[in-house]
Amino acid sequence: MVLVKDVYEIGEIPPVGVVPKEMYAQVIRPERFGEPKDAFQVEKVATPTELGPREALVMVMAAGINYNNIWAARGMPVNVIKAREKQGDTTGFHIGGSDASGVVQAVGSDVTSLQVGDEVVIHCGMWDENDASVTAGKDPVFSRSFQIWGYESNWGSFAQFTKVQAHQCMPKAKHLTWEEAAAPTLVGATAHRMLTNWAPNSVKKGDVVLIWGGSGGLGSMAIQIVRELGGIPVAVVSSEDKFAFCEKLGAKGCINRKDFDHWGMMPHWTDDEAYGKWAKGAREFGAKLWEVLGERRSPAIVFDHPGEDTIPTSIFVCDTGGMVVICAGTTGFNATVDLRYLWMRQKRLQGSHFANDEDANAFNQLVRDGKIDPCLGDTYTFNEIPLTHQLMSEGKQPLGVMAALVNAPREGMKDLG
């Protein structure tokens, strides 16, 4: 590892293989927890140069923006800094960022899959390879050691350098700019696992798939993955001006959720009047879905993440033998289920969380093959990383996914050239 300058300015690309002593980072500290615009601040910190045998240090060219660092900025539902202190972390801060494109600058002593100078994107699944369940051959996402890099772990992509496990690095699609490449991996790999990993309820040719938040990060990737697998995506959004975006990605049609008002936890089944009103709303939503499809077919898979607001309807409209798959509870965690629909129609409610190497690489291959549009809504500067999270927390972000330039000096660059 060659040490040349003590610190490089943002946008000033250090030579391949060079690691400065210090780096700029967008840092969250507990005393700033709250609104994302206030929680992040640019600080100069020591570059994490100590690498374990299977780790790598990547120079971040661009970072993708995700919802998880809104949670980190708020310090809830988990204070990620305190949680890490229990595991021995003494930094007292959080450097978030769970998506990146960049260049490998250094590798640990046992790394054979990567070389200094490799251009990569990074998936955010980390785990202890010596964990008993991993060595026993179980899916590492089930391991107790599983962590989301740049959320549960420190040293994420909102800094000039990021420390990762080598297996997280995947080849960057050459046809994409740094900012396009940085944008889709977290949401895309998550969506890929949700739609393909839960056999027998994986997307099959001709399956109808209902996708909440079709113009958001997860939703825009889910529409395209379903399209590629031969399914029929139908998107739910909150205004008609988002319909064209979803349809261009492959949605057969869209539903405006603002046309309905039965959202949230279900009324108790003994409250005939309130329950009847809820059931009417759910039936009307189901009828709208058939109208959009042009046939009376129910979704084999419902792709959910809003959670509390939407789960009762997702379970209601899902086909007999179908699956509601969920990876978040953005609107709340008390998802209510009328068990009669679940058992009589033998539906499945399946939790899903990020991805393993196979899921992430399968998604990345679709990106490299040019089959997935990264849906980069807008590109921001390094200093605007707090703003991007504020916009997202207020639902004011552009359609698709956001990215911020870190070491890339300008938009449009596809390599170090």
Ligand SMILES: NC(=O)c1ccc[n+]([C@@H]2O[C@H](COP(=O)([O-])OP(=O)(O)OC[C@H]3O[C@@H](n4cnc5c(N)ncnc54)[C@H](OP(=O)(O)O)[C@@H]3O)[C@@H](O)[C@H]2O)c1
């Ligand atoms: N477990 C995991 O591995 C994992 C991975 C990725 C993301 N997540 C989580 O998944 C959630 C979504 O992430 P994202 O990146 O897709 O966020 P996003 O880009 O902000 O998209 C979320 C979409 O949800 C829709 N929405 C908002 N409120 C809603 C409501 N009350 N009912 C129905 N839909 C609503 C919005 O679309 P409309 O307003 O147009 O309906 C929005 O576009 C976040 O909580 C994130 O942390 C979890």
